[in-house]
Amino acid sequence: MISQSIAKRYAKGLFGVGEKNGKYREYLADLDRILAFLDKEERLKRILVFPVVEVQKRKELLSDVMKILDVPAPLANIFTMLIEKNRMNYIHLIRDQYLDLVDEKEGRVKGTVFSAFPLENDTKKRIEAELSAKLSRDVVLSAREDKSLIGGVKVLIGGTIIDGSIKHQLETLKENILKE
Numbered sequence: 001m002i003s004q005s006i007a008k009r010y011a012k013g014l015f016g017v018g019e020k021n022g023k024y025r026e027y028l029a030d031l032d033r034i035l036a037f038l039d040k041e042e043r044l045k046r047i048l049v050f051p052v053v054e055v056q057k058r059k060e061l062l063s064d065v066m067k068i069l070d071v072p073a074p075l076a077n078i079f080t081m082l083i084e085k086n087r088m089n090y091i092h093l094i095r096d097q098y099l100d101l102v103d104e105k106e107g108r109v110k111g112t113v114f115s116a117f118p119l120e121n122d123t124k125k126r127i128e129a130e131l132s133a134k135l136s137r138d139v140v141l142s143a144r145e146d147k148s149l150i151g152g153v154k155v156l157i158g159g160t161i162i163d164g165s166i167k168h169q170l171e172t173l174k175e176n177i178l179k180e
Contacts, residue, residue: 007093015101017074028102030075031095049088058083108138111157114146
């Protein structure tokens, strides 16, 4: 949980700069590009992430990488701060938090739809359209199978659960019968 709050602070700082100069989308693309590069260059990533090498040498190495990748100054500064504070291992969390901020800015919300069987793409799109209309936001859902469901679907968006599963309907029916 602490790692999430630390990542959120860095993401908010970078997003604030990107929002101010109108480059918040570009920063997201740059973050993805840098992460893809570091994931590909495993040895370099280990040197930057683990504080075995002294900070100054890691900063110099990072500076060279940022120049080669032509990374904008605000993003390079975030990476430098992460090196100084030995928090490079938070970079994927920072990217995820940053993506959430971009989605929020652009009126998009992500969620998950659970179903007993694989959902057809048309069905998923219909659910997204209905929820988008109800929430007045663009809803993007990822589909997952949940074998504990008998049928129907359950949607999780943020902290909200919309349960249209048959299992839930049967439980509600049972409660109503017991009340009478």
